[in-house]
Amino acid sequence: MLVFMGVIACYLVVALALPLYAILSKSFKNNDGEFVGLANYLEYFNTPSLTYSIQNSLTISIITTLISVTIAFTLAYGLSRSCMRLKGLFKIIALVPILVPSLLPGIALVYLFGRQGLIKELLFGHDIYGPIGIVISEVFFTLPHALIIIMTALSIADARLYEAAQSLNAGKVKTFFTVTLPGARYGLISAGFVVFTLTITDFGAPKVIGGDFNVLATDIYKQVIGQQNFEMGAVVSLILLLPAGVAFTVDRIMQRKQVALLSARAVAYEPKPSTSFDWIMFSWATIVSIFILTILGTCQYAALIKFYPYDLTLSLKNYQFDLMDGGGWESFYNSLELACWTAVIGTVLVFLGAYMVEKGKGFHLGRSLFQFLAMLPMAVPGLVLGLAYIFFFNSPNNPLNFLYHTMAILVISTVTHFYTVAHLTAVTALKQMDPEFESVASSLKTPFYRTFTRITVPVCLPAILDISIYLFVNAMTTVSAVVFLYGPHTSLASVAVLNMDDAGDIAPAAAMGMMIFYTNASVRILHGLLSRGVLRKTQSWRSR
Amino acid sequence: MSQSEPYLKIGNLTKRFGDFTALSDVTLAVFEGEFVCFLGPSGCGKTTLLRAIAGLDIQTYGTVDQAGRDVSSLPPAERDFGIVFQSYALFPNLTIEKNIAYGLENLKQPASKIRDRVAELLQLVGMPEQGKKYPAQLSGGQQQRVALARAIAISPGLLLLDEPLSALDAKVRVKLRHEIKELQRKLGITTIMVTHDQEEALTMADRIVVINNGLIEQVGTPEQIYREPATRFVADFIGSMNFLPATKVSKNKVRIGQLEFSCSDAAGSAEITPDQPVHAAIRPEDILVGDASSNYIDATVDSIEFLGSFVRADLSSPQLDGLILLADFSANRVRSENLSAGSHIRISLPAESLLIYAE
Numbered sequence: 001m002l003v004f005m006g007v008i009a010c011y012l013v014v015a016l017a018l019p020l021y022a023i024l025s026k027s028f029k030n031n032d033g034e035f036v037g038l039a040n041y042l043e044y045f046n047t048p049s050l051t052y053s054i055q056n057s058l059t060i061s062i063i064t065t066l067i068s069v070t071i072a073f074t075l076a077y078g079l080s081r082s083c084m085r086l087k088g089l090f091k092i093i094a095l096v097p098i099l100v101p102s103l104l105p106g107i108a109l110v111y112l113f114g115r116q117g118l119i120k121e122l123l124f125g126h127d128i129y130g131p132i133g134i135v136i137s138e139v140f141f142t143l144p145h146a147l148i149i150i151m152t153a154l155s156i157a158d159a160r161l162y163e164a165a166q167s168l169n170a171g172k173v174k175t176f177f178t179v180t181l182p183g184a185r186y187g188l189i190s191a192g193f194v195v196f197t198l199t200i201t202d203f204g205a206p207k208v209i210g211g212d213f214n215v216l217a218t219d220i221y222k223q224v225i226g227q228q229n230f231e232m233g234a235v236v237s238l239i240l241l242l243p244a245g246v247a248f249t250v251d252r253i254m255q256r257k258q259v260a261l262l263s264a265r266a267v268a269y270e271p272k273p274s275t276s277f278d279w280i281m282f283s284w285a286t287i288v289s290i291f292i293l294t295i296l297g298t299c300q301y302a303a304l305i306k307f308y309p310y311d312l313t314l315s316l317k318n319y320q321f322d323l324m325d326g327g328g329w330e331s332f333y334n335s336l337e338l339a340c341w342t343a344v345i346g347t348v349l350v351f352l353g354a355y356m357v358e359k360g361k362g363f364h365l366g367r368s369l370f371q372f373l374a375m376l377p378m379a380v381p382g383l384v385l386g387l388a389y390i391f392f393f394n395s396p397n398n399p400l401n402f403l404y405h406t407m408a409i410l411v412i413s414t415v416t417h418f419y420t421v422a423h424l425t426a427v428t429a430l431k432q433m434d435p436e437f438e439s440v441a442s443s444l445k446t447p448f449y450r451t452f453t454r455i456t457v458p459v460c461l462p463a464i465l466d467i468s469i470y471l472f473v474n475a476m477t478t479v480s481a482v483v484f485l486y487g488p489h490t491s492l493a494s495v496a497v498l499n500m501d502d503a504g505d506i507a508p509a510a511a512m513g514m515m516i517f518y519t520n521a522s523v524r525i526l527h528g529l530l531s532r533g534v535l536r537k538t539q540s541w542r543s544r
Numbered sequence: 545m546s547q548s549e550p551y552l553k554i555g556n557l558t559k560r561f562g563d564f565t566a567l568s569d570v571t572l573a574v575f576e577g578e579f580v581c582f583l584g585p586s587g588c589g590k591t592t593l594l595r596a597i598a599g600l601d602i603q604t605y606g607t608v609d610q611a612g613r614d615v616s617s618l619p620p621a622e623r624d625f626g627i628v629f630q631s632y633a634l635f636p637n638l639t640i641e642k643n644i645a646y647g648l649e650n651l652k653q654p655a656s657k658i659r660d661r662v663a664e665l666l667q668l669v670g671m672p673e674q675g676k677k678y679p680a681q682l683s684g685g686q687q688q689r690v691a692l693a694r695a696i697a698i699s700p701g702l703l704l705l706d707e708p709l710s711a712l713d714a715k716v717r718v719k720l721r722h723e724i725k726e727l728q729r730k731l732g733i734t735t736i737m738v739t740h741d742q743e744e745a746l747t748m749a750d751r752i753v754v755i756n757n758g759l760i761e762q763v764g765t766p767e768q769i770y771r772e773p774a775t776r777f778v779a780d781f782i783g784s785m786n787f788l789p790a791t792k793v794s795k796n797k798v799r800i801g802q803l804e805f806s807c808s809d810a811a812g813s814a815e816i817t818p819d820q821p822v823h824a825a826i827r828p829e830d831i832l833v834g835d836a837s838s839n840y841i842d843a844t845v846d847s848i849e850f851l852g853s854f855v856r857a858d859l860s861s862p863q864l865d866g867l868i869l870l871a872d873f874s875a876n877r878v879r880s881e882n883l884s885a886g887s888h889i890r891i892s893l894p895a896e897s898l899l900i901y902a903e
Contacts, residue, residue: 434629434631434633436629436631436633437633437635439598439600439620439627439629439633440627440629440633440694440695441646442600442619442620442621443598443620443621443623443625443626443627443647443695443700444626444646444647444650444694444697444698445621445647445650445698446621446646446647446650447621450650454635454638455635455637455638458637459635459636459637
């Protein structure tokens with residue numbers, strides 16, 4: 001058992017700790033690899049065009065956070081506290097943005113509000129390229145994440161608190177401010193920090209729709225890909241790491257407090273019908289859904305018409321990816337391959353790792369260190385991880401340097417990038433199991449691996465399936481870490497979207513983005529059917 | 545009980561969790577076929593002792609010998625015991641049959657033999673028809689029986705029960721108490737049960753080990769524990785007991801208030817020197833109406849509490865300097881003596897029931 005744990009710990013050290021050390025040391029070196037102290041940092045802070053991005057990044061992230069959390073909260077409130085119709089449908093629509101790369105809303109905005117946009121008049125002369133476009137894209141991209149967290153926070157409300165408020169003659173507004181809001185406050189704060197982190201580290205939206213408006217994430221990309229200035233890329237990376245790290249830490253503390261609010265004796269809250277309130281909430285959910293569907297629909301429209309705005313006939317011409325730069329259909333198949341490998345290898349690795357941390361005995365220091373390493377990826381922006389991989393794996397002295405530009409390094413970086421959420425899902429599932437299972441099994445002289453395969457894995461199967469779909473979907477949509485790591489034969493669909501958009505082939509970029517959406521949506525549906533089938537077969541014990 | 549070598553010997557066992565000492569220097573012997581209960585308040589160390597015997601939490605110091613073999617540092621899998629937990633820990637994804645067969649399948653027996661053994665065990669715990677169900681489909685009491693069947697399936701030399709009845713309803717608990725005891729007697733398996741429920745310990749155990757603050761307070765038969773509690777803690781923890789501040793006068797003599805009483809010299813009171821302040825202790829049900837013994841006083845009934853088959857009375861007497869005595873009288877007695885609040889009665893405190901403990 002210790003051997004397993006050692007292997008996974010080694011993986012995290014090689015795939016995470018050492019690359020991060022590499023990027024840190026790089027930021028203190030010059031182009032020839034000599035130590036120059038803080039010289040790179042001084043140069044950075046003396047270049048206004050670069051430091052201006054800090055302010056831009058913070059502004060964009062704060063505005064996005066306020067808008068996204070407000071929409072998510074009001075929507076979640078309607079979904080959990082009203083009796084409006086079509087709740088299930090609204091929820092599915094609101095979660096759709098998870099299935100597409102963050103580049104996609106930007107492309108849709110170009111078609112809607114760009115120079116020849118369908119409804120550009122609605123902007124009253126403002127330019128969509130820049131902060132407005134970035135914020136709209138990021139709201140689209142972050143909404144599902146905020147919604148999930150706030151829905152969870154609202155769903156654990158204790159109905160008796162509302163009954164108590166009612167019996168004390170508190171009005172609706174007073175109840176909202178004294179019961180609802182305090183109950184959901186940790187969820188709200190947590191959602192805020194998650195949205196903030198996602199936005200400040202996102203690179204897709206500002207790349208596509210940012211225009212001349214620079215942010216930290218695009219600066220890293222430009223320094224590295226545009227100017228080949230790796231040292232400055234490392235400096236910007238570390239600056240980006242700071243707010244992401246702080247936000248992540250605060251979020252973890254909030255999540256812990258939220259859990260503490262959960263009382264086993266709570267009585268679930270059941271909303272009562274109220275015509276006016278239900279209609280207001282229904283209209284609001286409809287507006288949000290129209291926003292999401294418009295973005296997605298515009299991309300689909302863009303992908304299907306021949307040559308906007310001159311020839312609006314429908315065709316599949318834009319799906320002939322082999323005729324464009326960006327990697328062609330091969331990049332799509334590469335993405336599928338990456339997603340499958342990531343789902344399989346990642347799930348095995350994550351679940352075994354979580355099992356060691358949860359069920360291992362003794363060796364406390366080792367286990368807490370492992371836990372720390374498992375939480376770290378969440379705080380590291382994808383671009384930073386990708387750049388760190390260049391420094392670490394592309395170094396000629398590294399015996400692992402043969403991995404560079406291969407599918408293997410893409411799998412490693414993606415598994416590592418999304419490790420934390422998967423790990424937390426696994427840990428939560430394992431914690432819900434009776435801790436005495438292992439004691440009983442050992443008293444029955446059963447080796448631990450047999451109990452693992454016969455009891456632990458089947459009982460945790462729903463969580464294992466969730467982890468695999470999470471890793472699959474994210475491997476399909478991710479751009480940030482892999483954009484530095486793909487090789488001539490390992491281009492990916494999401495990277496192709498980026499490159500085709502860069503080259504001005506926006507319609508094919510939209511088409512490729514939609515390919516990712518079709519894939520993720522079908523895999524999601526397949527996963528739903530599959531889990532239902534598997535659950536019926538193996539989890540019949542769950543129903544009485 | 546056999547006079548031969550004990551089946552299980554625990555020697556000077558100490559367990560520390562960081563700075564906290566959960567068990568200190570525990571020495572105990574359990575004989576073959578015995579049913580022993582570890583009894584004590586929560587956090588006293590009784591479960592820690594059980595887990596040390598099982599090897600689930602290895603002790604800091606000390607030895608555990610089982611059947612003449614030193615198992616002190618062996619992992620659970622290399623020891624010989626079956627265990628039942630308060631949560632039962634039944635594998636939720638396996639049927640009852642598969643749960644019971646779980647340990648048997650490691651023994652490389654033919655499938656038919658396993659099937660027969662499982663059927664036999666289901667019969668033994670009185671659930672012959674339930675083998676195909678899943679644990680979630682059973683009641684708590686039934687789950688408890690399955691956990692028991694699973695634990696004894698591989699015929700272990702020692703059965704460990706960790707608060708097995710605590711999660712059940714009062715009625716089911718009483719019924720299962722009886723069933724477990726019957727089963728244990730039938731199989732003759734050496735059994736240790738951890739409980740905080742004194743009634744459970746008194747009705748089921750051959751011997752009770754009372755533990756408090758990581759120390760053994762007393763080891764004895766239920767009768768001994770109840771009749772002659774060795775320490776003030778045991779006297780207080782088991783049953784109810786009146787404690788009256790008193791002074792020892794001489795051997796078998798104690799002064800309470802203004803009166804002198806004869807008392808028992810059991811429970812280590814011989815070591816108490818005369819004139820030492822002590823606590824005189826007597827159980828409410830040992831207080832009798834009338835002057836049947838020479839230890840009698842006149843008392844007033846302050847209040848009466850009806851408790852079904854008996855009545856608990858608060859008694860006071862000027863001779864006792866205002867101390868309150870609780871006394872249990874049978875409902876019949878109350879009727880025949882026509883007792884009610886305000887009645888004046890003569891009560892006696894039989895010398896053999898009057899114990900004294902150092903302060």
